Every structure is written in structure tokens, then in C-alpha cells.
Amino acid sequence: MPAPKGRSAAQARAAIQAALGQIGFCLPGSITIRHARCGKPRCACAADPPSLHGPYIQWTRTVHGKTVTRTLTPAQYQAYAPWFANARQLRALTAELQALSLEEIARAEGWAKITPGTPAPPRTRPVRGPNPNYPKPPKTPGSQSA
Numbered sequence: 001m002p003a004p005k006g007r008s009a010a011q012a013r014a015a016i017q018a019a020l021g022q023i024g025f026c027l028p029g030s031i032t033i034r035h036a037r038c039g040k041p042r043c044a045c046a047a048d049p050p051s052l053h054g055p056y057i058q059w060t061r062t063v064h065g066k067t068v069t070r071t072l073t074p075a076q077y078q079a080y081a082p083w084f085a086n087a088r089q090l091r092a093l094t095a096e097l098q099a100l101s102l103e104e105i106a107r108a109e110g111w112a113k114i115t116p117g118t119p120a121p122p123r124t125r126p127v128r129g130p131n132p133n134y135p136k137p138p139k140t141p142g143s144q145s146a
């Protein structure tokens with residue numbers, strides 16, 4: 001949420017702080033959802049239209065420098081998707097607070113505008129929210145995902 005014009009830095013900081021205080025459990029890492037063909041020519045996944053296998057929901061994170069992957073059931077993914085969304089919001093709020101702090105030190109010290117610099121590459125890819133198209137709806141011409 002961008003700060004409205006005229007709001008003081010203290011107010012902006014308080015708003016970020018309040019949002020941080022509302023965050024629930026946060027799960028690190030990223031979710032990858034795949035559907036796949038098995039390669040058997042007579043399988044439904046080879047039909048037209050294909051009925052692919054899956055979803056295979058993989059939760060990937062880094063533990064002591066090593067990638068750890070765990071497969072989630074669709075029910076688990078639905079249950080914990082908000083925790084992944086919380087982690088995404090936490091990262092956004094952290095970035096917002098840092099940008100605000102850079103503005104404040106520049107203002108307080110009379111420095112020229114501080115360039116935020118190149119952000120470090122994210123350690124994890126952004127996590128998608130719950131897929132509204134799961135389970136996959138039948139394709140209808142002109143239909144549009146929400």
C-alpha cells in the first residue's frame with residue numbers, strides 16, 4: 001500500500017508496523033505446481049484433450065544451503081497457502097520499511113536522494129496464491145479466469 005501524500009514518515013512507519021503485527025504464520029520457500037504426462041500412449045494424459053496427471057505440488061526451500069523439497073497434497077496446499085502468502089507480504093513490508101528508512105536517513109542527513117540500490121536476488125521465487133482454476137475447469141470458449 002503506497003503512503004498517501006502528506007503522510008509523515010512516522011505515520012508510514014506506524015502503518016507498516018501495524019501490518020507487520022497482523023501477520024500470522026509464515027512459511028519460507030516456494031510452491032511449484034505441475035501437471036504431467038506419463039508417456040503411455042493409451043493413457044488419458046495422451047488423449048485429446050488430455051487429462052494430465054497431478055497436480056504435483058512441491059514445496060521447495062533452502063535448509064543450511066541445501067534445497068529441500070516436500071510434496072504437499074492439494075488439501076495441505078489449500079490449508080497452508082495463507083502461510084505462504086503471509087511470507088510474501090512480510091517480504092514486501094520489509095522492503096517498504098527499508099525504502100522508507102533510506103528516505104529518512106537521506107532527509108535527516110541532508111544527503112541527496114539515496115538510490116535504493118540493486119536489490120539482492122530473492123532467495124525464493126514468489127509464491128502463488130491458491131489456484132482458482134484448481135481443479136482444472138473444463139475449457140469453454142471465451143471463459144476467463146478470475
Ligand SMILES: [Zn+2]
Nearest residue numbers: 037038043045
Ligand atoms: Zn498418463
